[in-house]
Amino acid sequence: MARRKKVYEGKAKILYEGPEPGTLIQYFKDDAATQPTQKAGPADGRGVLNNRLSEFFMSGLNLIGVPTHFIRRLNMREQLIRMVEIIPVTVTVRNFAAGDLSARLGIPEGTPLPRPIVEFYFKDDKLGNPLVTEEHVIAFGWASQQDLDDMVALALRVNDFLSGAMLGAGIRLADFQIEVGRTWEGDYMRLIVADEISPDSCRLWDLRAAETPDREGQTREPGPLDDVYTELARRLGVMPSNVTHATKPTLIN
CATH class of the missing domain: 3.30.470.20 (ATP-grasp fold, B domain)
Incomplete structure (x- = not known):
């Protein structure tokens, strides 16, 4: 397999030259979230979820006439995008x-x-x-x-x-x-x-969560989603509701 040419690498993504003129391949890494106020889940698999979630939102925007750079998802971590x-x-x-x-x-x-x-x-x-x-x-x-x-x-x-x-x-x-x-x-x-x-x-x-009273019976204010990546993907139907967030394998003696 030919080595791909890296165009750019940031905190959460890598861009490679695309297969056609005017395109790029966007690779999602597992690095930490940029929103410091959110509760981030385990790093393993975060790039996979972000790829699927971004596909969900970008595809939806394209369908309602809001133009985006998204063309199609290529695999679990990569998508084909327009060069801009x-x-x-x-x-x-x-x-x-x-x-x-x-x-x-x-x-x-x-x-x-x-x-x-x-x-x-x-x-x-x-x-x-x-x-x-x-x-x-x-x-x-x-x-x-x-x-x-x-x-x-x-x-x-x-x-x-x-x-x-x-x-x-x-x-x-x-x-x-x-x-x-x-x-x-x-x-x-x-x-x-x-x-x-x-x-x-x-x-x-x-x-x-805000609809569920706390121990004193008081209604809670809305707060950050626990394990925001997995929970958002579940609620939007991007991944099955019975799948748990992937963790590192445990060695069994």
Whole structure:
């Protein structure tokens, strides 16, 4: 088998050259989640679940007319995607106060927001991915005003789709982030959803757990899903409900 050419490697994924011009193969690793507020399950098999979950969400978006880079899943850890020019700005959509929004504005975590709030963060790990304004994005040439308008429209459509899918599974979508890329069809450029949509890019709260009173009979506030990767896959039907999360094999003497 010919050795594949690696194009990029990040914390959670590796990109290889694709079999056709304008395509890439995206490989999902088992590395830790990027959302520090979530309870992450065992690392073994996380990349497999993220591959399947991202396929589920990206395919659903494609079906309702929201363009994404996803073409098809190749195997348990890989999918074929369109090559795009990633805009160096992460788009975050917030439905409830949480994380750094609560810290910045002093709003109690879990507070419903009056409407979905869209924020932009400059993609630079060394700088801690700082919050930036539209003025920054335009002034530094990362994207045009038209690009920003299209990115907001894309993000809000993704929010509608994800919120409905999660709510049907007893999950509250507090916030999420997406990356957007440019793709060309001849001389025509358009923006599409890229990277991935998985528990690594979402803040999810369990509404079913909140329905169960605690020992004192008090109703609990929604909290993070236990083993978010496996539980989300189960509830969305991505994997059978009787399958447990894979762990390392135990040696028997």
